[in-house]
Amino acid sequence: MPHRIVHMLRARESGRRPVMLAIAGDSAAGKTTLTRGLVQCLGADRMTAVCVDDYHRYDRSERKGKPFTALHPDCNHIDVMEQHLQLLSMGEPILKPVYDHATGELVRPELVEPREFVIVEGLLPLHTRLARACFDITVYLDPPEDLRHAWKVRRDCDKRGYTPAQVRAELDRREPESAAYIRPQRRWADIVVRFAPVAGRQDPPGTPLSAELLLRPTIDHPELGTVIGESAALPPVPPPGAETAMHLRLHRDTDGRPVDALHVHGYVSPEESRIVKKAIWERLGPRAGDGGLDPGALGRFGDGGTSDPLAITQLLLLYHLLDADRRQAA
Structure with a gap:
């Protein structure tokens, strides 16, 4: 099984490999805040932070015609994410896609080289067995939904140009997929x-x-x-x-x-x-x-x-x- 092979390869790695930490959770659950403090404490020379929400398959305008939201696995390159997590876990660099949350566009990819520690945060880092096999420590952020909704309204209005009504409508649209794909990751943390x-x-x-x-x-x-x-x-x-x-x-x-x-x-x-x-x-x-x-x-x-x-x-x-x-x- 592929996930068992990843476990064995990481265990047999003769050189030092990165320590991998996953922080999963729904939108505006606090993942970036938790990650930022760890990166600043350890230092950017020892810590690499990766957001797997950059693996969106479609930009914001393309998603408008799709029957799912950005939370759905079919809206993301899960297979590419898995490959990149395996490479990072073995200490290899990746050319990571980049999604600009301010504009909703997919922009030029960036080279990411894993350092001593790697934090991977986002909506779906624990969605598949193969992805989970890449991590040493897994975390799920689980705030009360009313509090998370308030955080998302404030963030998306202040930083992404939405109105409160637009954010609440999107939250309602995302709820079935949040229940189906995001919250089940809690069991793997x-x-x-x-x-x-x-x-x-x-x-x-x-x-x-x-x-x-x-x-x-x-x-x-x-x-x-x-x-x-x-x-x-x-x-x-x-x-x-x-x-x-x-x-x-x-x-x-x-x-x-x-x-x-x-x-x-x-x-x-x-x-x-x-x-x-x-x-x-x-x-x-x-x-x-x-x-x-x-x-x-x-x-x-x-x-x-x-x-x-x-x-x-x-x-x-x-x-x-x-x-x-x-x-x-x-």
């Missing part, structure tokens, strides 16, 4: 990330969104027991005075299987979050201190906003990137 307000709390305006991370046992997660409030110690909504930056619970996944759910609270004080960020940073190992990493790049979003839950999520992904690289070197 090692980590499922949801940024959202905490249900049952009345936090003041401007409070950063909290994060819930489902940590599936498909990869080894860091040991954070010394800084996490255990589930037995805290009720679903911790009372004042019992608030910690994070806590861990046993959760039932959508398939009924138990999975660890790490809750990162946006409402706690910056001092409390700083303790957790420092603890995770120390678990990154010697490469964090020697590799010129920039922790100040984490947690940034929008035009100057910051979020400790976003920074902590990025730190955990950074841990997995460095851990996978360490394992490969060993």
